[in-house]
Amino acid sequence: MQKILSTATCLLGVAAATLLGACASKAPAPAFSQDGLPDTVKVPAGHRVVLETVGVGEITYECRAKANDSAAFEWAFVGPRADLNGRDGKKLGTYYGPPATWASADGSRITGTQVAVSPAKAGSIPLQLVKANPATGSGAMTGVSFVQRVATVGGVAPALPCDAAGAGRKEVVKYQADYIFWKPA
Structure with missing residues (x-):
């Protein structure tokens, strides 16, 4: 009888440790931190993160004459198109433009006005x-x-030639970025 109780106690201990380990692995990820971001793109105090997404998509550019010099050409930004995924990979909405629009799968959407930019890593x-x-x-x-758009990867204008012969040509470039949504605290 004592051996059965000892075995049962041991099994209960293993089950409890397994359950606690499973619970520990389900702990929520730490909230987004602005530490390390340039001051120009930090959200002012008095706000809190309400949604973190990973935008995975593409940006379209078009070869056009420069606005101030019609004899010179450049790749001009046309607009983005990206899926907004949760940290778990589940699609939560889309990002597109112009105008810059973030649309949630629940039907709500926002547009916005750029306040500031700061250089990211090359490319x-x-x-x-x-x-x-x-x-x-x-x-x-x-x-x-x-x-906030942070953790950007790719998305810059193509390195392909852009001249009068290529005017009107469009190129699509892949990119990824984290989009962090904030509300007043």
Whole structure:
């Protein structure tokens, strides 16, 4: 009988340790930190993170004459198109433009106005801070005041030649960035 109780106690201990280990692995990820970001793209004090997403998509550029010199040509930004995924990889919405629009799968959406940019690593689009306009629809985007674009990878204009012969040609460039959504605290 004592051997059965000892075995049962041992099994209960193993089960408890397994359960505690499973619970520990389900702990929420730490909240986004602005530490290490340039001051120009930091959200002002008095706001809190309400949503963290990973935008995975593409940016379209078009070969056009420069606005101030019609004899010179450049790759001009046309617009982005990206899926907004949660940290778990589940699609939560989309990002597209112009105008820059973040749309949640729940039907709410925001547009915004760029406040600041800061250089990112070579070959990546800049970090960005956007002041959000009031949301349309109600849901995840309701009350969002700022959107940060951080952790950018790729997305810069193509290195291909752009001249009069190629005017009007469009090129699509892949990119990824974290979009962090903030509301007043």
